[in-house]
Amino acid sequence: RATLPLVINTWEFQHAADAAWRALQAGGSVMDAVEKGCSRCEAEQCDGSVGFGGHPDERGETTLDAMIMNGNTMEVGAVGDLRRIKNAISVARAVMEHTEHTLLVGESASQFAENMGFTAEDLTTNNSISVFTQWLKDNCQPNNRKNVSPDPSKYCGPYKPGPTLKHRRRREIDIHAHDTIGMVVIGRDGQIAAGTSTNGANYKVPGRVGDSPIAGAGSYVESAAGGAAATGNGDVMMRFLPSYLAVELMRIGTEPSTACETAISRIKRHNPGFFGAIICANSTGHYGAACNKIPGFTRFPFVVYNSQTNTPLLQSVDCF
Numbered sequence: 001r002a003t004l005p006l007v008i009n010t011w012e013f014q015h016a017a018d019a020a021w022r023a024l025q026a027g028g029s030v031m032d033a034v035e036k037g038c039s040r041c042e043a044e045q046c047d048g049s050v051g052f053g054g055h056p057d058e059r060g061e062t063t064l065d066a067m068i069m070n071g072n073t074m075e076v077g078a079v080g081d082l083r084r085i086k087n088a089i090s091v092a093r094a095v096m097e098h099t100e101h102t103l104l105v106g107e108s109a110s111q112f113a114e115n116m117g118f119t120a121e122d123l124t125t126n127n128s129i130s131v132f133t134q135w136l137k138d139n140c141q142p143n144n145r146k147n148v149s150p151d152p153s154k155y156c157g158p159y160k161p162g163p164t165l166k167h168r169r170r171r172e173i174d175i176h177a178h179d180t181i182g183m184v185v186i187g188r189d190g191q192i193a194a195g196t197s198t199n200g201a202n203y204k205v206p207g208r209v210g211d212s213p214i215a216g217a218g219s220y221v222e223s224a225a226g227g228a229a230a231t232g233n234g235d236v237m238m239r240f241l242p243s244y245l246a247v248e249l250m251r252i253g254t255e256p257s258t259a260c261e262t263a264i265s266r267i268k269r270h271n272p273g274f275f276g277a278i279i280c281a282n283s284t285g286h287y288g289a290a291c292n293k294i295p296g297f298t299r300f301p302f303v304v305y306n307s308q309t310n311t312p313l314l315q316s317v318d319c320f
């Protein structure tokens with residue numbers, strides 16, 4: 001039996017679900033709940049994959065992607081490649097509420113955030129510096145020595161015309177260093193909002209933006225149908241708009257877990273080994289999740305908070 005309200009989010013981020021639930025209990029909107037929940041993860045640096053100090057890019061800088069979507073108005077606010085600002089989901093909401101736009105990126109997004117009163121600060125930490133330094137030493141072989149061909153698997157730029165992808169190092173998301181928070185919140189009256197926040201892929205090429213701030217990819221919601229949020233290898237997943245697909249399937253009556261599985265299957269058809277998972281909830285508060293089974297990733301944990309669980313309850317689904 002499903003009950004409303006419902007908070008559901010990716011991974012073991014129970015504090016995030018708790019923060020979202022409390023926001024609802026305090027009379028906040030579903031948008032407030034998503035913002036509070038994701039902000040909690042940003043402040044706690046959930047898994048090192050959300051917020052400051054995690055997943056440095058190839059130059060050692062941590063940059064953030066986030067989005068928030070209102071399933072009643074279909075408004076979206078998002079930021080990609082945000083620098084020097086910790087609270088990415090709130091900047092995303094400011095984009096939605098204070099501009100006519102949907103997505104701001106890079107330095108200009110940071111400038112917007114500063115103008116909106118967000119504090120600019122260094123997102124690197126001692127930990128991110130030491131992780132980055134080690135990675136550089138182990139993996140990044142500069143292509144600057146005469147008469148020595150660089151090991152293609154250790155190519156880290158500078159990027160010039162010439163080497164094609166198969167000669168360059170492929171950046172895989174480290175499945176043990178997950179992961180993005182994606183959250184769907186349904187209010188008592190059936191209003192739904194969704195959001196995501198992440199520091200993206202490890203050692204990405206600077207400028208890389210993942211799936212998380214892309215509507216339909218990182219998350220998607222329409223109050224009449226449901227909401228979904230994805231996590232995993234965004235470079236692959238964003239090509240398939242899995243959150244959009246899942247919501248459209250729920251709109252025509254597909255059960256949430258089947259909708260989630262179909263969204264994963266669609267990606268799997270072309271990328272059998274991709275790392276990724278999705279959570280789904282329909283407008284009545286039924287929910288599900290699915291993930292692609294690969295070595296090292298066979299179960300996907302997620303958190304559910306409703307009046308039945310009465311607590312941010314950790315659940316999980318077998319990947320297929």
Ligand code: SD4
Nearest residue numbers: 179180200210231232234
């Ligand atoms: C990205 N989807 O930037 C994010 C990262 C993630 O589990 O979810 N990792 O590609």
